[in-house]
Amino acid sequence: MNKVDWAVYRDISINGLWKSNPGLVQLLGLCPLMAVTTNFVNGLGLGIATTVALVASNLAISIVRHLVREEIRIPAFVMIIAANVTLIEMLMKAYFHELYGILGIFIPLIVTNCIVIGRSEAYASKNPPLQAGFDSLxxxxxxTLVLVVLGGMRELVGNGTLFDQAHLMFGEAARGLTLSLGADYKGMLLAALPPGAFIGLGFLVALKNYVDKRKAQTVKTPQAQPIVRITPAGESA
Structure with missing residues (x-):
């Protein structure tokens, strides 16, 4: 049995969550990112659906990567992704029908999401299943983190609520999870409109770049060197 190289999985985690985050660095999947993130729950629903499609598809692609001829590689990958997305769409229709109605066309459009296709070609087709599955996860x-943070920001600023419509995912017991800034809060219409999504994403990208810059400056800052006194020969320093 091969020894697990935990350093590889650590690097994969940092890469996916921060260094090469699809939403903040690669700027992939911007169409659903902008359209769906009107509130926290919508962002979470689409994020989970995308993650499940990504993991299932990349696992399958990694398993069959040596069996698919080079000439039909991309069409075969798309067929695998489409099959998984169709299954997810059917499950959402059955168990989360209201949420599926809100997300609408963006669920089947996961098939064409650049994140799913990009990772299948760049990573899953070249690496073993365990690493491919973990990378896609x-x-x-x-x-998903970008979706829920952006959705939460827009919902809070635009409507003055947070976790509204949580019952669409977690059942009727979750209706009490809704937080509100109060009846007097009028909301900001710009946050709920498409320009608000661009502005919110811009703030998140700027924040990440600022954190990276500060971290780089901290690493490059030289430590104080000890002072060396030079004395004439024969005298003690």
Whole structure:
């Protein structure tokens, strides 16, 4: 049995969640990112669906990577992704029908999401299943985090609520999870409109770049060197 190289999985985690985050660095999947993130729950629903499709597809692609001829590689990958997305769409229709109605066309459009296709070609087709599955999981979680943070920001600023419509995912018991800034809060319409999504994402990208810059400056800052006194020969320093 091969020894697990935990350093590889650590690097995959950092890469997916931060260094190469699909939403903040690669800027992939911007169409659903902008359209769906009107609130926290919508972002979470699409993020989970995308992550499940990403993991299932990349696992399958990694398993069959040596069996697929080079000439039909991309069409075969798309067929695998489409089959998984169709299954996810059917499950959402059955168990989360109202949420599926809100997310609408963006569920089947996961088939064409650049994140899913990009990771299948760049990583899953070249690596063993365990690493491919873990890479897709971290990329999916990274994308989901951007969706829920952006959705939460827009919902809070635009409507003055947070976790509204949580019952669409977690059942009627979750209706009490909704937080509100109060009846007097009028909301900001710009946050709920498409320009608000661009502005919010811009703030998140700027924040990440700022954190990276500060971290790089901290690493490059030289430590104080000890002072060396030079004395004439024969005298003690």
């Amino acid at each position: 971290m990329m999916g979680i990274g994308f």
